Amino acid sequence: MNRSEYEVMMRGAGQLDYEIYLNTARLLACQKTPEDLCNPDELQFMIVHQVEELWMKLMATTLLDIHDEMLAGNTFKALTLFRRVHICQEMMTTQLSLLETMSPKDYQEIRLLLGNGSGQESPGFRVLLKMPKDLWATFEAVYLESGNRTLEQVYDSEYRHDDTYMIAEALAEFDEQFQKFRNAHMQLIYRSIGVAANSLKGRPVEILNEGLRQKFFPALWTVRAEMTDRWGGSYGQKRAKLEPKADA
Numbered sequence: 001m002n003r004s005e006y007e008v009m010m011r012g013a014g015q016l017d018y019e020i021y022l023n024t025a026r027l028l029a030c031q032k033t034p035e036d037l038c039n040p041d042e043l044q045f046m047i048v049h050q051v052e053e054l055w056m057k058l059m060a061t062t063l064l065d066i067h068d069e070m071l072a073g074n075t076f077k078a079l080t081l082f083r084r085v086h087i088c089q090e091m092m093t094t095q096l097s098l099l100e101t102m103s104p105k106d107y108q109e110i111r112l113l114l115g116n117g118s119g120q121e122s123p124g125f126r127v128l129l130k131m132p133k134d135l136w137a138t139f140e141a142v143y144l145e146s147g148n149r150t151l152e153q154v155y156d157s158e159y160r161h162d163d164t165y166m167i168a169e170a171l172a173e174f175d176e177q178f179q180k181f182r183n184a185h186m187q188l189i190y191r192s193i194g195v196a197a198n199s200l201k202g203r204p205v206e207i208l209n210e211g212l213r214q215k216f217f218p219a220l221w222t223v224r225a226e227m228t229d230r231w232g233g234s235y236g237q238k239r240a241k242l243e244p245k246a247d248a
Ligand code: HEM
Pocket: 048, 049, 052, 053, 096, 099, 107, 118, 119, 120, 122, 125, 182, 185, 188, 189, 192, 193, 198, 199, 200, 201, 202, 203, 205, 208, 211, 212
C-alpha cells in the first residue's frame, strides 16, 4: 500500500457537495499531519478528544432546547430531546475505551506535548457543569410549583407516572450518565498514568474524586432514600427471612 497516496485521499479535495456542506477540508485539517504526530496513537488521542467536544456541543445545545420546551410545557418534545442527550452521554463514556488501546508508554510520549492542559479546561464540559442548575430551577417552577406538588407526592404518595415523573427521571438519567462518564474517565486515568499519579497541573488525580460524588439533582436521590426509610418502617431495618413455599 502506498501510504502517502492514501493519506492524501483521506483529506479529500474539498470540492464535492458533501465535502463543501460538511466542511470536511477544515474538519480533517484539525488533526496534526502524519509527519507531525509524535507516534501513531497521537492521532487517536486527538480525535477522541475532538469528537467528545462535538458531542458535548450537541448536548449543551440540546439542553438549551430542552429548557425552552419545558418552559412551554412541551413534555413529549423535551423527553425526546433528553433521549438524544442521554445517547450522547452513553457514547461519550463508551468512546473513552478507545484510549485503552493506547499503551502507557505511547501516552507518556504524547503527554510530553500537552503543556499543563487539563480536561477541566474543556469548553463543553464547563458549560455542561453549569446548565443543570437552570434546568432544575425550571423543572421546579413548571412541573412542581405550578401544580403545587412535592417530589414526595410525584414519586410516592400520589405516584402516577405522569409528565412530572418522566421529566424528573430524565434529569436523574442525565445525572447518572454524567457519573458513569466520570467513573470511566477515572479508570482510563488509572490505566494510562496509574493510581495516585499527578496531573499535568501537578496535583493528585484524586482531586477528581470530589466530582465522582457530585450530584446535580440531589433531591432526586434523596426522595428515593426517604421512600426506602418510610417503606422500610413496615418491616424495620431488616426483614425476617422468607418461609419456604409449601409445595417447594
Ligand atoms: C489517556 C487519556 C486521559 C488521561 C490520562 C486523562 C487525565 C486527566 C487528568 C489527570 C485530569 C485531572 C486534571 C487536573 O488536574 O485538572 C483529567 C480531567 C478531565 N479530563 Fe481527562 N484524561 C484522559 C482523556 C480524556 C478524554 C478523552 C476526555 C474527553 C472529554 C477527558 C476529559 C476530562 C475532563 C472533562 C476532565 C475534568 C473532570 C472533572 O472535573 O471531573 N479526558 N483528565
